[in-house]
Amino acid sequence: MSVSPLQGVTHACFALSYLCALLLEIARLLWPATGWRLASLAFGGAGIVAHTAYILYNQPTPAAPYGSLLLLAWVLALFYIYGTIHHAKQAWAVFVLPVVLGLVVLSLVLVSMNPASTRFHVPDWAAANRFWGAIHGLLLLLGAVGVSVSFVASVMYLMQARRLRNKVLPDDVAPILSLERLETMNRRALNIAFPLLTAGLFLGSLLLPEAYRFGGNWLSVKVVSTAGLWLVFLLLVYLRYGVHVPARRLAWLSILAFGLLLMALVASHPFAVGGGS
Amino acid sequence: MNLRAIGCNVESATVELREKLAFDPVKTQKALAELNARYAAEAVILGTCNRVELYLARPETMAPLHAPLMAEFLSEVHGLPAQEIAPHLYEHADAAAVRHLFRVASGLDSVVLGESQIAGQVKEAFEVAQKANATGAMLNTLFPAALRVSKRVRSETGISQGHVSVSSAAVDFVRQVFDTFTDKTVLVIGAGKMGRLTLNHLAELKPAAILVTNRNAARAEESARNCRGRVIPWEQLDDALVQADIVLSTTGAAEPIVSRTRFEEKVRRRRAGRTLLIFDMAVPRDFDPDIHDGDTVSLFNVDDLKRVADRRMAERRRHIPAAEAIVNTEVAKFVADWNRRANGPIIGQLTAEVDKLRETILGPLLAKMNGKLTDTEKASIEQAFRLFQNRLLHGPIAALQEASLEGHGGLREALRKLFGLK
Numbered sequence: 161m162s163v164s165p166l167q168g169v170t171h172a173c174f175a176l177s178y179l180c181a182l183l184l185e186i187a188r189l190l191w192p193a194t195g196w197r198l199a200s201l202a203f204g205g206a207g208i209v210a211h212t213a214y215i216l217y218n219q220p221t222p223a224a225p226y227g228s229l230l231l232l233a234w235v236l237a238l239f240y241i242y243g244t245i246h247h248a249k250q251a252w253a254v255f256v257l258p259v260v261l262g263l264v265v266l267s268l269v270l271v272s273m274n275p276a277s278t279r280f281h282v283p284d285w286a287a288a289n290r291f292w293g294a295i296h297g298l299l300l301l302l303g304a305v306g307v308s309v310s311f312v313a314s315v316m317y318l319m320q321a322r323r324l325r326n327k328v329l330p331d332d333v334a335p336i337l338s339l340e341r342l343e344t345m346n347r348r349a350l351n352i353a354f355p356l357l358t359a360g361l362f363l364g365s366l367l368l369p370e371a372y373r374f375g376g377n378w379l380s381v382k383v384v385s386t387a388g389l390w391l392v393f394l395l396l397v398y399l400r401y402g403v404h405v406p407a408r409r410l411a412w413l414s415i416l417a418f419g420l421l422l423m424a425l426v427a428s429h430p431f432a433v434g435g436g437s
Numbered sequence: 438m439n440l441r442a443i444g445c446n447v448e449s450a451t452v453e454l455r456e457k458l459a460f461d462p463v464k465t466q467k468a469l470a471e472l473n474a475r476y477a478a479e480a481v482i483l484g485t486c487n488r489v490e491l492y493l494a495r496p497e498t499m500a501p502l503h504a505p506l507m508a509e510f511l512s513e514v515h516g517l518p519a520q521e522i523a524p525h526l527y528e529h530a531d532a533a534a535v536r537h538l539f540r541v542a543s544g545l546d547s548v549v550l551g552e553s554q555i556a557g558q559v560k561e562a563f564e565v566a567q568k569a570n571a572t573g574a575m576l577n578t579l580f581p582a583a584l585r586v587s588k589r590v591r592s593e594t595g596i597s598q599g600h601v602s603v604s605s606a607a608v609d610f611v612r613q614v615f616d617t618f619t620d621k622t623v624l625v626i627g628a629g630k631m632g633r634l635t636l637n638h639l640a641e642l643k644p645a646a647i648l649v650t651n652r653n654a655a656r657a658e659e660s661a662r663n664c665r666g667r668v669i670p671w672e673q674l675d676d677a678l679v680q681a682d683i684v685l686s687t688t689g690a691a692e693p694i695v696s697r698t699r700f701e702e703k704v705r706r707r708r709a710g711r712t713l714l715i716f717d718m719a720v721p722r723d724f725d726p727d728i729h730d731g732d733t734v735s736l737f738n739v740d741d742l743k744r745v746a747d748r749r750m751a752e753r754r755r756h757i758p759a760a761e762a763i764v765n766t767e768v769a770k771f772v773a774d775w776n777r778r779a780n781g782p783i784i785g786q787l788t789a790e791v792d793k794l795r796e797t798i799l800g801p802l803l804a805k806m807n808g809k810l811t812d813t814e815k816a817s818i819e820q821a822f823r824l825f826q827n828r829l830l831h832g833p834i835a836a837l838q839e840a841s842l843e844g845h846g847g848l849r850e851a852l853r854k855l856f857g858l859k
Contacts, residue, residue, distance in 0.1 A: 193593050320613060325731020327741045329599065329609050329749075339712065341616040404710040408732050 169213045175264045177207030178237065178257055185253040189334055200253065201244060208237050222297045226267050228304070228425050233263035235305045251334040255312050266426065292363060299360030300386075304421055306353025307389070311418035313345040314411035321408050343407045346414060350400065354393045361390050381427035389420040438775055439497045440575060442534035443507045443526055444483070444490030447548055450525035457517055458489045462565075468514050469571035476502055479573040481566040481580065483541070485558050487548055492538065494575035497779070497850070504528040535579065536768045542587035544597060545760055551596035551753045556587040578775065586767045593763060594756040599749040604635040606745040607716050610737060611639065611683060614714055618642040624681035625649045626674070626723065627688030628660045635716060636685055640664055648677050652688070675703040684715040686723040697725040705734070716742070776849075780837050783849055786858045787833070791826050798822075 181204035188196030211234050220227030237260045243252040320336045323329070336342070368383070396413050399405040445455065460468065465482050472480035472493065479494040493502050508523035529537040537546070542559045544551040563580035566572050572580075591597045600609055615621060621644045625636055628651055640647065647666035650673070651657035661668045669677045678684065678695070688694060695704075715736040717724045722738055729736035799822050803815060810818070833852060840848040852858065 321732060324610070324613060324735050327731075327735075327737060327745075329606065329613065329745050336613075338612060338616040339614045344616070406710055406732050 167217060169210050169217065171214070171264060171268050173210040174207040174214065174237075175261065175268070177203050177210060178261050178264065181207060182253060182257040182261065185251070185257070189251055189254065197248070201241075204237070204241055204244065204253070204257070208234075208241060211237055222301050223293065225426050226270050228297075228301060229263045229267035229270070231301060232304050232308060232425065233260050233267070235301075236260045236263065236308055239305075239309065247337060249335055250337055254334060255316050255336075259308060259312060266422070270426065292367060296360055296363040296367060299356050299363065303353045303356035303360055304425065306349045306356060307393075307414075307417055307421045310346050310349035310353065310414040313342045313349060314414040314418075317342040317346065317407065317411045318415075321411075339407070346407070346411065347400065350393065350396055350414070354397055357390055357393055361386060382424055385420050385423035385427060389417055389424055392417045392420060438531050438535075438575065438772070438779070439495045439499065439501050440531050440534045440579070441493045441502050442490055442529040442537045443493065443502070443504050444488060445522075445525045445527065446488035446490075446546070449527055454522070454525060455487075455489060458511060458515055458522070460484045460489065460514075464514060465565060466569055468510075469566055469569045471514075472510070473571050478502060479576045480571045481562050481576055483559060483562040485555065488541070488546075490541075492534070492576060492579070494573065494579075501530065532768060532772045535771055536764060538579065538583045539586045539764045539767055539771075540761075542583040543590040543760060543764060544587070545590075545757070545764065549601055550750065550757070551591070551598075551760075553591065553597050556584060556591075559587070560584055575775075579771070582767070582771050586764060589767070590760045590763050594759045596753055596756040596760045598753065598756075601746050601750045601753065602634075603739065603742045603746050604638050606742045606749075607635045607737065608638045608642070609745075610716075610735070610742075611642070611714060614712055614735065615682065618644050620645050621682040622646045622648060622680055623666075623683045623685065624669075624677050625660060625664065625666065626684065626686040626694070627651055627690075627719065628653075628656045633687075635718060636664055639683065639685065644683070648681065650674055650677055675699070678704045678713075679707045682711070682713065684713065685718065686715065687718045688723050690719065690723060691721060693721075693725050694723045695725065695728070697727045700725070700728045700734075708733070776840070777838065780849065783837065783852055783858060784834055787830065787852065787856055790856060790858065791830060795822050795826050 181200045184196050184200035184203060188200060211230075215230065215234055220230050222228045222231050236256060240253055240256040240260060243250075243256060316336045317339060319334075320339050320342065324339070337345070364386075392413060396410060396417065399413070400410055445458065447455075450458075460482055465484070468482060469480050472478050472491070476493070477495060477499065481492040483490040483492065491507055493507075495502065504526040505519075505523055508519045508526055511517070511522050512519035538559075540546045542556055544553065544555050547555055559580065563572070563576070563584075566576070600606060621642075623636075623639050623644045623646070625647065636647075647661075647664050648669045649657050649661040649664070649666040650669040650671055651660065652671050654668070654670075657668045657671075660666065674694075678700075686694075710733055713734045715724055715728070715734065717736060717738045720739060724736055724738075726736060726738070728734055799819065803810075803818070837848050837852060
């Protein structure tokens with residue numbers, strides 16, 4: 161029986177690669193030298209390769225908390241590489257990689273607490289809705305990417321705004337994009353994430369009544385936190401386009417939205433057998 | 438290596454003398470040609486607003502060029518008495534000259550520590566000399582090395598980090614807030630000298646519009662002409678503040694012209710949460726400092742900007758030891774490499790001379806013993822002579838290489854004389 165070389169790829173491979181990339185980025189900011197950036201990118205790239213291999217081999221389902229966290233981390237890792245190359249002078253990785261690492265670690269914690277959380281079993285009664293379930297999951301995953309990007313942009317925005325309030329310049333220690341650019345990034349993330357979340361939730365709400373006829377709970381953590389996330393996004397859209405609230409307050413709300421997203425991702429799906437808790 | 442760096446800078450000469458010693462392009466060409474022809478020296482002339490320096494290299498067999506002689510040369514070029522120049526000239530020889538150039542190119546010898554303009558000026562001076570055929574093996578190796586060292590120092594230390602002038606600190610703040618400038622409006626209030634440089638920097642960002650307002654309409658017109666701006670009547674200041682993204686205020690008013698109440702009531706409400714950056718360069722200040730909220734309105738006065746500039750300079754100073762360490766390492770490497778390179782011909786000649794000597798002795802000896810020796814015995818004798826030659830030369834060659842690593846080429850001369858090499 162042949163053993164796939166991908167079988168040997170574990171969480172540790174990509175988590176440690178991302179960690180090394182992050183430490184090298186921090187070192188680059190503290191002791192500027194050209195070598196750090198290349199080494200950091202090499203580790204980051206290796207992390208993504210290992211992460212991709214792991215996903216291809218294990219095919220984690222986005223419907224299970226474990227899979228959704230891993231897939232979201234993977235997309236954000238791509239976002240990290242893109243940003244690090246595109247905004248070469250900025251401390252991009254220092255903000256994005258901790259989120260990637262956090263998601264990977266969270267997925268690991270879930271597995272260690274409950275090894276069964278890697279699996280997602282679609283019950284027989286829901287098998288007919290498998291296609292729409294997948295669309296629902298994909299829309300929400302893409303929406304989650306938007307929420308995560310908005311979170312990263314918001315954290316950077318608040319840090320940059322804090323510097324300005326205190327009248328200090330970054331002095332190249334941790335250069336961040338301009339407030340205007342971060343605000344634009346945040347706005348675009350919101351513009352993309354909100355329709356995706358809305359469509360995903362709408363689809364989910366059409367599927368849920370079926371599930372609850374078999375004992376599901378409308379007040380499950382996942383449903384409540386996802387609904388909360390959508391409401392926060394609705395509020396964000398209103399505050400941004402309706403009443404022109406200062407960007408700093410919008411940034412705080414975006415951070416709250418990311419918190420709700422994590423809750424929604426970590427909570428088990430009410431569709432799953434035994435879910436809804 | 439017979440290299441000299443002779444010149445004066447802000448510390449050794451007054452600005453008046455430096456101005457008199459400045460080289461224009463015509464004088465530079467003439468002086469380079471003269472240094473080549475008269476002194477058989479490779480030459481590069483480095484002239485900036487802070488220094489005038491001659492880098493001179495001659496073959497090692499010739500006497501070095503010293504500062505008094507160059508004072509006479511400069512006196513001849515610029516028509517000044519040599520005794521007026523000589524006391525202000527410094528002279529760095531060989532490794533010290535290499536070190537001086539490396540420090541200059543890295544901005545370690547600059548008035549504004551770590552400034553990057555000097556590297557470009559060193560490069561330009563070298564290129565001018567190269568085009569004039571005034572450089573040779575020594576300076577063609579030295580100057581590219583200096584530019585490499587400059588690059589290394591700047592990339593591996595924080596010696597050039599951040600801008601250290603008040604006006605550039607203002608522009609840095611602007612860049613922290615805005616990303617694109619082609620849709621931004623800059624409002625200039627007043628016509629004070631303090632803001633002129635900052636306005637020049639801001640104008641380089643190519644904003645969509647520059648509005649100028651002043652109590653004195655004629656001065657507003659003049660300022661607007663200088664910066665290609667549009668005049669706004671003083672009475673419309675509030676409207677202009679609503680429209681602006683960046684404000685530069687430099688009036689000579691004794692009292693603040695924009696109080697917090699005026700700003701809140703007549704400006705902030707009408708801005709729909711848009712970000713505003715205000716640079717109050719006036720003393721006394723034009724804007725009430727309480728207007729600053731660090732969110733939609735950020736207000737910086739001269740002290741704020743000066744504090745940033747001073748802090749950056751202090752930060753740059755922190756990197757001096759690391760930068761000096763790089764320079765010292767590179768100087769040692771350059772000098773050792775250069776001397777090793779210079780040893781090549783001497784070692785070659787020495788080996789050839791002794792080869793010739795060996796042949797002169799061994800040839801007749803073997804001829805005399807022809808028929809009495811087998812081929813193996815002949816080969817053994819040849820091998821023994823070769824071994825003797827190698828053992829004999831090993832000491833001098835090793836000592837020569839060692840002296841090169843230590844940075845002096847005196848032994849090279851000694852070997853030349855001892856073995857009668859050319």
